[in-house]
Amino acid sequence: MQPTVDTNSPPADEVKTTTCYMCACRCGIRVHLKDGRVRYIDGNPDHPINRGVICGKGAAGIRQHYSPARLRAPLLRVGERGAGEFREISWDEALTLASQWLGDVRARDPRQLAFFTGRDQSQSLTGWWAMQYGTPNYAAHGGFCSVNMAAAGLYTFGGSFWEFGEPDWEHTKYFLLFGVAEDHSSNPIKIGLGKLKARGAKIVSINPVRTGYNAIADEWLGVRPGTDGLLVGALIHELLRTQQVDLEYLVRYTNAGWLVRRSPGAADDGLFARDAAEQVLCWDKRTGTAAPADGLEVAPALSGVFTLADAREAVPVFQLLAERYLADEYAPEAVAEQTGIAAATIRRIAAEVAEVAFRQTITLPIRWTDWAGRTHQSVTGRPVSMHAMRGISAHSNGFQTCRALHLLQILLGTIDVPGGFRYKAPYPRPAPPGNSPAGKLADLAPGKPLSGMPLGFPAGPEDLLVDAQGGAVRIDKAYSWDAPLAAHGMMHTVIGNAARGDPYPIDVLFMYMANMSWNSSMNTEGTQQQLTARRANGSYVIPKIIYSDAYSSEMVAYSDLVLPDTTYLERYDCISLLDRPISDPDAPADAIRHPIETPDRNVRPFQDVLLDLGARLRLPGFVDAQGAPQYPGGYADYLVNHERSPGIGPLAGFRGVDGAAWGTGAVNPGQLERYIANGSFSVHPLAPSQRWMKHANRDYLSFARSVGFVDTTEPIVFQLYSEVLQKFRLAARGHGAVQPPATHRARIERYFDPLPFWYAPFEGQQIDAARYPMYALTQRPMAMYHSWGSQNSWLRQIHGSNRLYLHRVRAAALGVAEGDWVSVSSHLGALRAQVTLMEGVNPDTVWTWNAIAKRPGAWGLDPQAGEATRSFLLNPLISDLLPQQQDGYRYSNSDPVTGQAAWYDLRVRIERLAS
Amino acid sequence: MNPAYSVIFFTTASGAGYGLLAWLVALAVIGDAPAPGEIPWTWLAAHAVAFVLVSAGLLASTAHLGHPERAWRAFSQWRTSWLSREGVLAVLTFLPWLLHVAAGAGFGASGRGLTLVAGAAAAGGALATVWCTGMIYQSLPTIRAWHQPLVAPIYVLLSLATGGVLALAGLAWFGAATPWAAGLVIVLVALSGALKMRYWRQVDTAGRSYTAGAATGLGRYGAVRVLDPPHTQANFVMREMGFVVARKHARRLRRLAALLLFVAPLACLAALVGTMAVASPPVASGGPGMAPVAAASLALLATVCGVVVERWLFFAEAQHVVTLFYGADRA
């Protein structure tokens, strides 16, 4: 007879909901506890981000939480930096020491502190801390991550991808995926792709590598790295040539009809023509005169050269745009060679896109009112959508390429319409958002807070943080002429700059959640040398390094004072609308984490520690009038009681004494309990009339203003032509109060083109490309999160070592066979790798999984572990600096506009090793 | 397949032991029973050797179990499982065997009939057990090299051949080897050799009809190659079933096996028969002549080495279909 099996045993005695942190996607999870320990974790079906699903990492969270690599107590370095010799100290000793170091610097020169954080989700707290401390030297990881994507979008249409917006998965019929392997929006993209597959919508992948998402695409375009700007340009060329763009949409929602002055040499050449009242002008075809462009009755001319009242010429933006993209250099034939995509294919894709956008439109019977009060009975969708990430942005031409991509969406009229791209609150914001970076020299003084937040969006040269000679004010040179629009800072330059004392040396390097001595730095070996470099007198060039980590990462070994953090299941966190929320296009939303288990060791949540340090340093806002800690209850206390502006705090949900208010409202002492009872998140569904055309939707914009997302209900006009960029250009031409030093002029002049354009990535231009003919990339493995994953006994079985992937035909030409070892060399260095051959990769490209290799002994792994013996990072081959220019100056290996790290510009040569 | 030493030892040792048992019974049948009262020590010793070989083998076979203490459960599924049948028969065989030895060991009173009946049952059980062992492998459709009609017969023949050589060596040591016994062993060794050659030819020609394309269903799109394995270190399946010896290696080992297991013993046994032609001094005059002893001992030595190599190859040459998921294109 058949054995019996217990099919009904209770899996858990308690279930708690919180937010996952095995990556930055912020899915909702249910933690099932048995006998007080985590039994298993699965997706929370009610959660707006993941709707019950979970990913490979998330389901392995239990192994992270109980990882042997977890830190036990605060550590003070006793051996050499990098040797990883520490003694455990008490929190009191640790915090006293830290506040002493930080206090001295603040009293002397706040700039001597560089405070940089990684992929944490408390940037509204850390940024505020830096502001109150008074150092401009603050940023998170965005500069080396994807600031090109964010900045290009924000300067163009007040939004972008990931937390800024997403494709309308429900309605889109044609989806183009540019340069994405995994993305922050991990599960939402997977869920979305599943929906497209179920509906039979066409998915086109533009990616040199065909794995993961790209493997299931209906069409794969194995583009040559760094050439997407040409490909997108050619698509725009085709749409314009075949007259398939949404003209009404352009006239209504973009600056296509705005007049641009054409008076070479003048200080306002290339700026918008304005009238006495500073109103931007268009040419009104009805009256045959110039008229304010935002007039409701005007019929703006899109082409022609017009003479204005002052007898000077101006042309509409659309004409400039058409001249740019209808030029032969963007013809499919012209780009086919460089992109590796056949002209016929480009033409077919353009035709398919146009077909879907203009002949398969979707009209939803949704009544909405535009900014001018005109009511529309329906909203029409152009069901073509796109998504792009680091494959586009992690190049030195990423900003302009991202701009081109957004231009393509806008020309198709597919922003915030059914089937197109959809904003997620708090976006859209004005293009660019109003806040400029704080930290001008005049604003800096010992013991004095900054006048505003350190990060922001310059609207022109006058917003730069530069000294009289045009030198950088910030240690990372963000917002200097090296990278004027470095909206997320440039964390990847901090260690190098500090070690070189360029622009100046610092005293304390304070970092949080970023493995900067390893996989987050370019030129890994160089960075490790910089971290351990000594002055003549034997002292370290970077005198003090404070670091908060939860695990024994490579960076811990290079720190002087280590502040051990809890795991994500042991602390409060806040995924705030002030930062990077979990909003859905139909519903603004935010979320929290809360302690599921109490730590079994002497660790503290970093946010608590930061608040404590703020209080010890008596930073304004961190202490009350009597100088007592403002938030004695730590981060939980702060989350509930802190107000950025009246009625607006870190959490938007359950505000007001009764917890009924959303967005704004009085402090609610029971707020966190309400969140926890609600699954640890809060959503505020928009009314149907608020859900579309948000950039021009009166009901939405007034709601957005009421909750502080935007300051006015003015429509957000898409900037096809960016006047901001032109202002920098003019400065380079010798106009205006703030001008670049001679060394930077040519560069600013060239790259601050107000219309998107393509140029070859820097590394390929500046090194001997013939010597390094191949492109080398990394991809995110879906089952690994940067360096954190390797301490996970399940995930490391899936990715315990990495290979170099090479096209089979190219391999044959190089005499390389499956499993062979090859040397991979760049202009910076060389390493060994074992090869796997494949078909689905651009023949000029090699790639590997990112961040698998580990430093022997790190992460609680056996020094003989495959991660330390059979694996490699590409980082040691990626130079942090570009080759010298004539004058000897070396720019960082970044985008010239935003300072985004150009990881994927890497060029290498592959040679077979005689085993 | 991974050639586990416990299994190699088990199949070869118990195989030889059961073969020896069969021979001893055969000898008992033709030879006349010992006279009442006197105990046939050599005959008992021979049974003891067989017994040790069989039980050591069986014990070894439980060594690779995760739960040896549960081994008894393996007797339950004789209806479907050759492994279970093997276990059942192995145990059952001990009863007639003991009876046979007891009866034969001079309780002559009990009469020759019982000895022979019990002996016949024991010998039958022995060979049936070996047949089951062979069928465990032969019945697996997942391993082409094993899923062949000759596998079980060869197991039985090799058991008789190895047991035979062993028996003959024993006889020779006591100068009791007879030409017809030697002849019979020669026939068996030759026969098993012939079949083994045939088997090797069969597995070499048998089409490797399972493909990675069929395993994954992706053959319709072209050749299937591994891009990323599901895990970067070998898992249980790969450790247990991923092992396949290199072809040219296998060829060399086959030749060695054939030489040691068939050619050499045949030569030695032929020599043995030859030496018996020239009358050797009788036992009375101080031990057997050295020549036959040497010949028989050499035959035994070669056989032992040969059968181990043959058995190692039996596993190492066997490719499991699961390898198709891990990079093999055919199986």
Add this chain to the structure above:
Amino acid sequence: MTALPQAAPNQKKLGLVIDLDTCVGCQACATSCKEWNDGGAASGPLTDVDPYGKDPYGPWLNRVHSYDVGEGDTSRTVHFPRSCLHCETPACVTVCPTGASYKRAEDGIVLVNPETCIGCKLCSWACPYGAREYDTSGGVMKKCTLCVDRIYNTHLEPQDRQPACVKACPTGARHFGDLGDADSAVSKLVRERGGFDLLPAIGYQPVNKYLPPRARRDVTTAAPSPVAAHDRPAPQPDGTPIERLFSWADRLLSR
């Protein structure tokens, strides 16, 4: 009891249908499976050997392969999850000497009884699909249980009474149901999408089915793009493209 149960008329055959056209190889099903079963009643623990060392490995009941298939324009990258197929006539059951390996009469799920398994590993030899993995620490064989301790578990919310891997799968590439019922959603899916068996020639009659990657819509597609027609010459033949664009814009906007 290792004799296979008599298949009743319209016998219930619970199993999985895996869509290779949708699977992105994210491993969620693999780790969710490991996680559920590691602590699970039916099959846990799944203890790893040398978890933080040189050669880590341990029992996984579901593993995701990646294959590079074909050459040139028609080549594909395919992600391929593999777990027990709960075959209808599997030798993994009949070869078992102890009766620990069995196929349930009521739903066709193939299980191992950890109380009676002696760890002889013969069943793993009999499985063509590598679906059985030995647990060194427990000395018994482990395999996919089809989450028998979830699908009937009244302590779980109804919507959670499905295999852990199916619930986890972010793309919805995994489907669970009764393949014995011709009208079930999974059976329909198999019919519509041409679901297939792995290694049918072995004759174990897998219950789990795989849905093939769909035909591409790219250069290799025979049919010319349905919309190429729209790549039409501009209405007004003369003039440069830019002149034509502007006159078109002019006309359109002054309507």
